[in-house]
Amino acid sequence: MDKSITSACAFCKIIRGEVTARIVFEDEISLAFLDHRPVFPGHCLLIPKEHYETLTDLPEDLVGPCFKNAQFLSRAVESALEAHGTFVAMNNRVSQSVPHLHVHIVPRRRKDGLKGFFWPRYPYKTEEEGDAVQSAIRGALNSLIR
Numbered sequence: 001m002d003k004s005i006t007s008a009c010a011f012c013k014i015i016r017g018e019v020t021a022r023i024v025f026e027d028e029i030s031l032a033f034l035d036h037r038p039v040f041p042g043h044c045l046l047i048p049k050e051h052y053e054t055l056t057d058l059p060e061d062l063v064g065p066c067f068k069n070a071q072f073l074s075r076a077v078e079s080a081l082e083a084h085g086t087f088v089a090m091n092n093r094v095s096q097s098v099p100h101l102h103v104h105i106v107p108r109r110r111k112d113g114l115k116g117f118f119w120p121r122y123p124y125k126t127e128e129e130g131d132a133v134q135s136a137i138r139g140a141l142n143s144l145i146r
Contacts, residue, residue: 037123
């Protein structure tokens with residue numbers, strides 16, 4: 001991997017602690033944090049700790065563990081935010097705002113108004129709101145520990 005790619009990557013900077021993020025989950029292979037412009041509060045991004053640009057770049061031996069973590073995080077987001085479900089998605093190059101593989105886990109509610117794939121994005125209104133959502137998801141993760 002070209003070191004210049006990972007040194008400039010916004011998500012690699014979060015992994016290295018150079019940029020702050022509201023971390024909700026971390027294990028040896030992945031990290032999850034709140035999106036700073038969520039579709040809805042609780043919108044998380046799950047990323048591998050190694051820099052892979054797309055799903056096709058992710059080594060086969062990491063596919064299962066990464067998606068097990070996506071499943072775990074999805075369950076926690078639903079529980080923490082009392083959501084009816086989640087939308088789990090990723091972009092590969094097109095519409096991928098950061099060229100580092102990331103899985104969006106977005107809490108959903110019936111009749112939440114989302115239609116199609118062009119959704120408004122809003123930052124948390126206050127630091128306290130973001131902190132409260134982060135804390136709720138962490139608590140739900142702890143209660144769901146495998």
